[in-house]
Amino acid sequence: MSGTLIDYLKEYGDCPFTQRPMNDVDSLALCQLSYLKFDGLVPMLRENKRSVALGELSEHADYDRLFSDERFEKENRALFETMVSGRRYRNLKMNSYINLIEMEWETQFSALTFFLEDGTVYIAIRGTDESIVGWKEDFNMAFLSPVPGQVCSVKYLNIVSRSIRKPFYLGGHSKGGNLAVYAAMKCLPSAQDQILKIYSMDGPGFRPEVLKSCGYDRIADRVVKIMPHSSLIGMLFESNTNYQVVESKTFGLAQHDPFTWLVKNGEFCQVDDIYQGSKFLDNTLNEWILSLQEDQLRLFVDTLYQVISASKAEDLIEFTQDWKRNMNLVITALKEVDEGTKKILKGIIKSLFSLTTQRFREGLSSRKQKPKKQNKQEEAHP
Numbered sequence: 001m002s003g004t005l006i007d008y009l010k011e012y013g014d015c016p017f018t019q020r021p022m023n024d025v026d027s028l029a030l031c032q033l034s035y036l037k038f039d040g041l042v043p044m045l046r047e048n049k050r051s052v053a054l055g056e057l058s059e060h061a062d063y064d065r066l067f068s069d070e071r072f073e074k075e076n077r078a079l080f081e082t083m084v085s086g087r088r089y090r091n092l093k094m095n096s097y098i099n100l101i102e103m104e105w106e107t108q109f110s111a112l113t114f115f116l117e118d119g120t121v122y123i124a125i126r127g128t129d130e131s132i133v134g135w136k137e138d139f140n141m142a143f144l145s146p147v148p149g150q151v152c153s154v155k156y157l158n159i160v161s162r163s164i165r166k167p168f169y170l171g172g173h174s175k176g177g178n179l180a181v182y183a184a185m186k187c188l189p190s191a192q193d194q195i196l197k198i199y200s201m202d203g204p205g206f207r208p209e210v211l212k213s214c215g216y217d218r219i220a221d222r223v224v225k226i227m228p229h230s231s232l233i234g235m236l237f238e239s240n241t242n243y244q245v246v247e248s249k250t251f252g253l254a255q256h257d258p259f260t261w262l263v264k265n266g267e268f269c270q271v272d273d274i275y276q277g278s279k280f281l282d283n284t285l286n287e288w289i290l291s292l293q294e295d296q297l298r299l300f301v302d303t304l305y306q307v308i309s310a311s312k313a314e315d316l317i318e319f320t321q322d323w324k325r326n327m328n329l330v331i332t333a334l335k336e337v338d339e340g341t342k343k344i345l346k347g348i349i350k351s352l353f354s355l356t357t358q359r360f361r362e363g364l365s366s367r368k369q370k371p372k373k374q375n376k377q378e379e380a381h382p
Helices: 005-012 024-033 054-059 063-067 070-085 132-140 148-164 175-186 189-194 208-213 252-256 276-291 294-309 316-321 323-336 339-369 376-380
Strands: 093-102 107-115 121-125 168-173 195-201 223-228 244-246
Touching: 005 024, 005 070, 024 070, 024 121, 024 168, 024 195, 024 223, 054 063, 054 070, 063 070, 093 148, 107 148, 121 148, 121 175, 148 168, 148 175, 148 189, 168 175, 175 195, 175 223, 189 195
Parallel strands: 121 168, 168 195, 195 223, 223 244
Antiparallel strands: 093 107, 107 121
C-alpha cells in the first residue's frame, strides 16, 4: 500500500544511511526540511561555529519558531518530529544557514547544508516561502536572467564547496530546484566536480537561451527532475523529456505540495508521464510567455506586484488572513493603474486566451483527422 513522505520516514526512520543509502525520497525530505525557519537555531554561513544536530533543536527555547510558516505548520511539525524520532535522521547535523530577503533587490534566498552520519553531504536550497517578494522573484524568472536568487545560489555553492571539500548532493523544491540547477551550471569548476546529483523537485526550468549560455550540458547527466503528474510549476520552460513523474494523492495545482506525493516500498510511485490535459496547458503557457517581449512581461509582472503590494501585507499569510479587506485594496489599486498600462495588460492577457483557443482547435482538428479504429463488430460485418 502506498503512503506519503511522512509514512516513508516512519517506515524507514530507524534504518541508518550506512544500510540504506540516500535516495530520491530522502532528497525530498531534506528539501522540505529546508523550509523550516532555522534563524537563530543553526549557525549562519561564515559564522564558523559547530554544526547543530536535528535532535538538539527539540530542546531549544525557540523551537516553535521553526514552524512559523502557518500554511504548512501541521505538515512541517509532523516532518520534523518523525525525522527526530528515528535513528536515520536524529543526528543529522546542520550548518551554513542563510536566509536573505531583500525588498529592494526583489529577492528571497535561503539555504543550508546537511551532514549525514554516513559522511553524505546535502546542500538544500529553499523554494518560495510566504514572502511576497519571494513570489515576485518567481515571476521575474520569466524575463530576467539571472534573478538575484540565482546569483546568491552560485555564491553560496562556491563558499560551501570550498569549506566541505568533498562530494555532495544539491537540491531544492519549487524555485529551490531551479536555483540548485542554476548554481550547478554556474559555480566554479572545482565545485562542479564535487557534485554527485542535482535534484529539482517540481522546480521551473529555464528559457532555452539560458540553458545554452550557461552550459547545461556539463551537468545534464547529474540532474534528477521529479514532478507530479499534474505539474504546472515544474513544467514551466521545461523542454527536456528526461524527468520522472510521481503519483499524487490529490489533483491539480495542489500536487505541487510534496506532502501529497506517493511512496511505496521506499520509492516514489511513478507514472508514465504528465497528464495530457496538463501538458496542453503547460505547453500553451510556455509558448505564450516565450512569444512576449521582455518589456511586456516586465510590465505585466511589475503591475501585478504593485497591485498586490497595495494591501501593505508583508507576506502571503498576512495577505490571506484578511482576504476581503486586502482584495478591496487590490481592486482599488487596479483602478489607479493608468489607462495606457491597462490597455497593454488587456492585450497581453487577450493573447493568452487567443493562443489557448487556437491550440485547442488545432488539437480537435488533428483528432478528427485520425482514422477511427474499427471495433470487433465492425470488423466482422463490414
